[in-house]
Amino acid sequence: MSSMNELYSRRATLQRFGTGLGLITLPDLLDAAPNPLAIKQSHFKPKAKHIIHVYLNGGPSQVDTWDYKPRLKEFGGKPLPVSHPTEREVGVALPSPFKFRQYGESGIWCSEVFQKTAAKHADKICVIKSMYANTPNHEQSMRLMNTGDERLSRPSYGAWLTYGLGTENQNLPGYVAMCPGLPVADSSNWRSSFLPGIYQGTYLDTRNETVETLIANIKNSRLSPETQRQQLNLLVKLNRDHQLARTDDPNLEARIQSFELAYRMQMEATDAFDISRETQATQDLYRASTVHGRQLLIARRLIERGVRVVQCFHGDVQPWDTHGDLANGLRNLGSQADAPVAALLTDLEQRGLLNDTLVICGGEFGRTPATEIPIGGGIGTGRDHNHHGFTVWLAGGGVKGGYSYGNTDEFGYRAIEKRTHVHDLHATMLKLMGIDHTKLTYRHSGRDFRLTDVHGHVIDEIIA
């Protein structure tokens, strides 16, 4: 786990060579810098090698999906005996308008919103019902879920993982974030922050459908790969020489590496992102004509090629933010997400990829079991943000299938049993990927930083 030391020992290497271009030949110059994306030794034997994070941004309602609370019906239209401060004012209990039933041998409860996923895969899924976060605001909670810190400028967990583990395919970014548009908190969700820039998530706007539009400038209209390599050889030579007198600037190294990665991407990206190379049956399974299906199918193609972390944000801004008209809104969102998610799990399993791939599905927080009182009064038809208790489920990648972990109170308001903070989820994700979250550190501004800061407990109970 001394990747940075290795990287920066290159400075010493360069300094050993002295200055001047004539002294070393090109291959030496390239080799002198260890590839920062090369595979690195993990702390333990990993259960999972890849992560696909299906991010339902906006805060999906736990009590309308995986956290069945029959007692809400009893209190329908009446004030709940419990209440916790959230973003806005809430009113009476809002029973879920969706039908629930148990699925699989494990008997995991799920509503019709995710019925396809549950029907096919309940016994592969580990539902954590006792998640909690710190703040009922999207921006802070998005950053918490993705970077472990509500404040700005912390590296995302995807950046930490590619920093810690490298990636298996040197021709693709180690970490890809897809979204049709931008989620709340924009690029801070996949930022590398003080980690070297090469670990930043490569963002793709999936409103674009073709490879050429998805990854702009992927083709060079003038040069063959060989002549472009000549260009890059000269470029790296000039950049290395420039770097000799400026050895302590990580941005210069990051930019050198970004050109190398860009060059390599040209070889492989057109193939990796081209879902038309899938059979019609597979495309149909994912509903690849929809943006959600397309994203998940691309995600599978990427992890199949060795990409370490792929995040698929459901939509622009915060589509799961159902403050009003929950009954229709959530049904509609479910109809977009359910079938592709079920397809992803089916497909991963069929290809033998599910054992290696940790699939995560959830948002930045959940929603209140009580109605939100609409602006200007009236009867609430939606739910407010709720960071006190929410659900995230995991599948594959070494987690117990058909397993339900933790509980909220009888109304689904607040996690009370086996409370699981976002830091705990991160610690567990890292463990599954073979990393001790207390030991993956990076020295910045005079102190060692880690994804979980001083927090986080691994939930060993959910690891198979």
Add this chain to the structure above:
Amino acid sequence: MIFRILIFATLFGLTNSLSAAVDFDRDVATILIKRCIECHDSKQKKGGLDLTTQDSLKLGGESGSVVTPGSASTSVLIDLIDSGLMPPPAKGMTQKLPAAEIEVLVRWINQSVVWPAGRKLDLYERTTDIRGGRDWWSFQPLLAAEPPIPLTDHRVSNMVDSFVLAKLTEHGFTMAEPATKQVLIRRLYFDLTGLPPNPVAIDDFVNSQEANAYERLVDQLLASTHFGERWARHWLDLIRFAETCGYERDQLKPNIWKYRDWVISAFNDDMPYDRFITDQLAGDEVPYRDEESIVATGMIRAGTWNDEPNDPADYQYTRLEDMVHTTSSAFIGLTVKCARCHDHKFDPIRQTDYYKFANAFWSGFVGQSNLGGPSEKELGSTAFGWTDRSREVAPLHLLINGERGKPAELVAPASISTLPRLERVYKTAPQESNTTTQRLQLAHWLTDKEHPLTSRVIVNRLWQHTMGEGIVRTPNNFGFKGALPTHPKLLDYLASKLRRDGWSMKSIIKLIVMSNTYRQASVNVNQLEYSQTDSLNTTWWRANRKRLDAEQLRDAILATSGQLNLKLGGPSFFPQMSPEALEGLSKKAGAWGTSPLSERNRRSIYMMTKRSRLLPLMTTFNFTDTTLPCGQRDVTTVAPQALALLNNQFVHLQSAAFADRLFTLHPDDFDEQIKSAWLLAIGRPASDLEVNASKQHVLEQQDYFNNTVQLGAERTDALSVKGGLSVWLDATQRLELDADKRVISWGDSSGSSLDGQQPIDAVQGEPTIRPSYVSNGLNGKPAIRFNGKNQYLKLTAPPLSKQAFTIIAVARDASDDNRHHEIFSNWNSRGRSVNSLFLGTTGNGTIRLSDAFNSAGQIPDRNIPFILTGFNSDKSSNTYLNGAELASSIPLKGRVLAGPYVIGTQGNINGEYWLGDIAELLVYERALSRTELNQVWSYLSLKYSIALKTDSKSPRRLALASLCHVLLNTNEFIYID
């Protein structure tokens, strides 16, 4: 109770200070303010308890008395605190007070609850460790400070250095060595003008022996018109400027480019900052109101605007929030908008303050039609500006939770309570006023000479955009959640100086860039040591290395390639977008009207900022978001940026143009081409090793292109393309001259007569206005020379009958004025003043191909012979100079093609005469193919020794372009030391 006794015992044991006297203000008030009165104040009074005054404390809460003087152990207050019930747990975490604080309260009660008479606690009266109070540093008056290190010290160039060195010395650091002159001039050019220095400027500066050479350079750049173009961009980011509304329709905001030009001029003219603020806020209310000041109010409505919001009445408040947020963060670095729904959580900004502030805009045309502002008629101007609906202040109520359905008390326009020393209620407008004057009064408050924020915030920005980071590193937040100033005294010094110098921003910028702090190198020999404790360089032990931002990068590429069009001001240009980037552009948003080539090569600040369709090249390099105020852009380093620079068509074109530029500079000298490439791109001479590596690259690439590139037309000495040729005037043949060698007739060589038509000759019957024949007129070849006063020729018949045409002229323009000069024309004052066809030049060699295509590129040096082509097909109209495209536009349509046609003047007016030579003129009645064009140009090129730019397709040029491309991609190009 046993538990509590235990605690007390512990406390006693720990502190052994049970008897020490409590100081109310120092010890108790701090705890109550920080921990209790957010809920237990006179307004909220949770549980009926108000802890802000002695009397209210005595009254207790709903369950009675909370303190028993002299007996903490029986006081409910202590019981609640000690048990962790108060303050209540938050976010699932206990908020129980630390033992030391409980101990203070215990002592306080045991010592009979001292409370100074009349003392009322206020949540915001002082800063605690969870919230800023009115004693927060940025709300205090500016402090004058003596230079901590005397100005006579040899390390000190001015006051800036004195403060910076004092801090460096505290840390045991020393400044880096001064930057080399080469580094310094590049840094200064980019910081002040956003453009790279050209080799001549570098040479002058580097070799100057004058002691004040640097200061002269600073003055020169501050006086440059490009200074405003650079610094206006920083301001446009702050006020979330774009030229369209955003959302589904994304309509154009007409004339808002005038606001952009106003900002540029304001920076160029060094408009005093107080006036700069006042005009933008209240240009319609100032006594000197004029068109310019009204243009300035465009700031208020430059944000997004939704013409179909879910709830239009609610949307008015969204618009209002945008205005409050933009102005409060831009002018005073405060997040006033956070107080829309509740008192600010972290800064002493009450909810009422939000509404006091918002009042300034509420009487305007908030959320109206007309793209969210007054119509031209209501404004009394065609500017895209702002004004009030009348002089009556529109009532604005505080909204509970910020919700429209829950109005509370009416809030009168006033300043915010954050700064009590400056607090004022705004007056009603005089009877004769058309507006409320609330914005004007807001501007007066902001520019009050005692205002502690306005000047601090702007000088911090000036520092940030020269040094790379602010003194306060959160430039839009000077509140509790913002960063503290790294050099508070320096900040105050600069802020005071700004006021003393008549709010001159240039004076502050000059002070900064004249400092040794600014002029130090970006590497320090001790950096390994220093970065251990100050890796962020907060003490300025070196200069920050800066990556060019999106505009600087694009402008620098164009400047280097020689293609940058430095035209100032005016409507924005539309960059060329790839079909991929335009995909999905809704019809509602209208077609993307790409501008002519010369316009497209203007500086980036003049690029159309259409919110739904920002140029990918710009956004890839962290262009501002345009929907929210942006005080500091992100700087990322990702593979898509590398892909853009490796493969984007723009970069290919500029690399080719750069190579052409090198060939023009040094046609036959490979070594000089390489050396110039380095000087132009990197701003320093290349080392021998670099020259060799570069040459080796070109030769390698040339091998590749030798094997792959198909050359265009073969060189030929005869004109082979004759289909559709209706007029061919060639000064080597078919001339009839008078005794003074003046042209009676210049005969058509097209051979049209062969297919039954009459030849179309150019004739002049009147001897005094005949142009002359010169045998060695144009590069040694015969040509017809026109005197620019009255000489011209008439065509004997119209040569064109269809809209498609190709006109090719070999000529030299000897004029040096800015007037029109025509080669070929059928202009006629009777009915064809706008729809005729002509080809000619105007100011600075700008080409005109009819009035519909009147800025059709530019001839860089019109006195040198050229081959000029005007072309029109059903797909496009184009102009070409020496075989290279100058400009393209939509097809010309509806040209009236009837005669008479003339050569050397403008139709039937007595004017616009050609001055110079015309050696050959070919007029085709059709659009030639690219191959045919190449063949004609090749023939003319050989005949007149005019180098064709199509030669840029030769292997050597392509190889050189590849080197140019590499240089534009280097770290040394994009990172400024």
